[in-house]
């Protein structure tokens with residue numbers, strides 16, 4: 385299995401690793417460790433490059449598989465061999481935007497749960513743009529500005545964002561996590577990674593986040609859409 389370096393340090397930009405498998409048809413390499421986020425949990429995968437000897441291979445994306453993380457190589461150069469040492473680097477400008485966007489989503493759902501008791505049912509993110517779905521019957525258009533202001537107050541509050549990896553039994557005792565349905569995680573997952581915006585939000589989450597809400601920048605809530613009487617979709621943009 386690939387060691388997921390981004391799980392304990394989301395600010396790592398570069399790493400050294402070794403090729404553990406090569407997929408010639410898919411033009412991809414499996415590494416023993418990586419800082420490339422493979423996508424999932426609503427978060428976009430990273431891109432970047434792998435330096436192997438004299439050759440710099442563009443990595444268009446990483447992909448998660450049961451055996452580890454595959455890195456899809458662009459260019460025309462011949463594929464490297466099993467066992468080769470590589471130096472990897474992610475597109476940090478893009479990743480940092482993704483981190484700010486992901487933390488903004490947690491600010492939004494933490495604020496909405498605290499102020500209205502509304503639960504999240506889904507979400508999707510792009511660079512500096514996201515949408516989240518809520519069971520939020522009482523949402524109406526005058527609330528949009530109130531929600532935007534409440535989110536920006538949490539950015540101004542400069543709350544720390546803490547990541548922990550807990551044994552499953554311990555995580556199951558935390559009431560906030562039960563609310564976010566960790567009991568639906570498959571039993572073979574023994575450790576639960578949690579992301580806490582201190583004083584605002586706590587979730588089981590595998591994504592990469594900024595260290596402090598002040599790094600997110602201005603959050604705009606341009607609109608929402610009704611997806612029925614109860615279900616509402618809220619859009620955010622990060623300035």
Ligand SMILES: [Zn+2]
Nearest residue numbers: 425486589591
């Ligand atoms: Zn998340």
